Amino acid sequence: MAEEHRPEREPGRAVAAPPSEKPTSALVVERIAAQDVPAVCALYKKVWEAETTGLPAPLVKSWQPTPLEFTSWMEGVTYFAARRDGRVVGVLGCALEDGSGHLVHLVVDPEFRRQKVATALLAAALDWAKRSNAPEVWADSLARFSAASALFRHLGFATCGLLHKHQWNEDVQLFEHLL
């Protein structure tokens, strides 16, 4: 488990070349390092401040960690950051729980959506979970998050449950992917 907490970066993973019509560099996904924490927290704040419509306030607040809180989140969870031109544009965590990989806290900067950022983050997390001998990964997402549901289904996850009024009175959808 020590490897999960290791702050140094693994070699970057360049994914698909950017679409020619977009003036963007290649996307790089790496494990998060300590110096990334402020940028990661700023991204969570940006994403969830833009998504507040109708969401319970305590839930929205709980997804915007301070740097100190995020450092605590990192205990036992391996986080990946996606970068374009050095800018953090997406984050995803993966925790090993009871031998399975649990995907947590996925966000992509609204300015960089539908550019396969989440796809690249999930590929890195699934690869890491597989190398950690997890037989499957699972994720939970508010049922109202249609983009997340579409993403998981698009990437071959199966829906495996629905928890009614589970999180601040919100239905939570469960997804799983065998490795």
Ligand SMILES: CC(C)(COP(=O)(O)OP(=O)(O)OC[C@H]1O[C@@H](n2cnc3c(N)ncnc32)[C@H](O)[C@@H]1OP(=O)(O)O)[C@@H](O)C(=O)NCCC(=O)NCCS
């Ligand atoms: C859900 C989220 C992470 C998706 O990130 P993304 O980088 O835009 O996703 P990708 O570009 O990798 O999408 C891959 C595929 O997923 C599906 N998908 C993603 N977003 C979608 C949307 N808004 N509507 C429909 N399908 C969508 C599509 O099939 C897409 O492929 P396509 O663009 O070729 O059609 C992003 O919308 C987000 O951060 N949302 C707010 C936070 C959130 O809901 N987090 C998840 C909590 S579990």
